[in-house]
Amino acid sequence: MYAAEVTKSVRKPTNLSLDSALLKEAKALGINISRSAEVGIAEAVKLHKQEKWLKQNAKALASSNAFVEANGLPLAQHRQF
Structure with a gap:
């Protein structure tokens, strides 16, 4: 998929x-x-962007994980599995 995109550039x-x-x-x-x-x-650019995004959003991810730990998953009662 990506190789096709590269050839168009x-x-x-x-x-x-x-x-x-x-x-x-x-x-x-x-x-x-x-x-x-x-x-x-x-691939190196993709990995660098992923690492940068994770660093920039670490606080939000930690906050979300803490909320789920304390309160459980929102709408968990509706899960089918």
Whole structure:
């Protein structure tokens, strides 16, 4: 799903420094270096955003968890499981 989104974006040439042995092996295996780097960077961005969101919302999450601990889940009586 994400790979399809990546192909629609505007590309910008860039220089990267990569481990030469890893680069050689990837080329020998027919791996598209640019796409693989892009996927890896996209994953790193996603993880960074998740961590940032969790840090920014830590107080709200703690408050919500404390409420549930003290009072139980809202509407728990309506749960089917």
